[in-house]
Amino acid sequence: WYTTGIQVPNGKTLTLNPGLYCIEGDMTNNSGTTLIAKGVTLYFLDGDLTLNQNDDGKVELTSCPLEPCYTAPTSPDWAAVKGLLMYFDPSYQAVIKMNGGSTNSFKGTIYGSNANFTLNGNTETTSGESFAFSTQIVGNWIEVAGKADLLMNLNATDFVSMPPSISLVK
Numbered sequence: 001w002y003t004t005g006i007q008v009p010n011g012k013t014l015t016l017n018p019g020l021y022c023i024e025g026d027m028t029n030n031s032g033t034t035l036i037a038k039g040v041t042l043y044f045l046d047g048d049l050t051l052n053q054n055d056d057g058k059v060e061l062t063s064c065p066l067e068p069c070y071t072a073p074t075s076p077d078w079a080a081v082k083g084l085l086m087y088f089d090p091s092y093q094a095v096i097k098m099n100g101g102s103t104n105s106f107k108g109t110i111y112g113s114n115a116n117f118t119l120n121g122n123t124e125t126t127s128g129e130s131f132a133f134s135t136q137i138v139g140n141w142i143e144v145a146g147k148a149d150l151l152m153n154l155n156a157t158d159f160v161s162m163p164p165s166i167s168l169v170k
Helices: none
Strands: 006-008 013-016 019-023 027-029 034-038 040-044 049-052 058-062 084-088 095-100 104-107 109-121 131-134 137-146 150-152
Touching: 006 013, 034 040, 040 058, 058 084
Parallel strands: 006 027, 013 034, 019 040, 027 049, 034 058, 040 084, 049 095, 058 104, 084 109, 095 109, 104 131, 109 137, 131 150
Antiparallel strands: none
């Protein structure tokens, strides 16, 4: 439980062990940092998320340490759902800025029904890989900006999925 947010200073490395992280306040990393988190769910109670990355560092965030990632939720307990990478509490309007280069990768559902997202990439590697998302993003508003290709790999085994339903009102 992080009551004052999470900040990764320039040139530093932060590795998060598998598990649920409840975050009050902002989460920020700076260019040239390394942020590695495998098998995590980041639950934002308030605050914003800013990932500023260049090729001197790396961001690797995955919701599952092993494949396949997806398991159907059996209760409203979001922390127990595999495939959920980030959850932004809908009671506030979070601002999420993911500014990155070719060394960023994300896997899992990013859910912020009331959040505003900006995805911005400016570099590509010579191997042809770009600022890569193997994720689905649910948000209020999503903007894609920058010069690089932004690749979205939509593999259903990596995401949270709710069974289809319909409710009728009489």
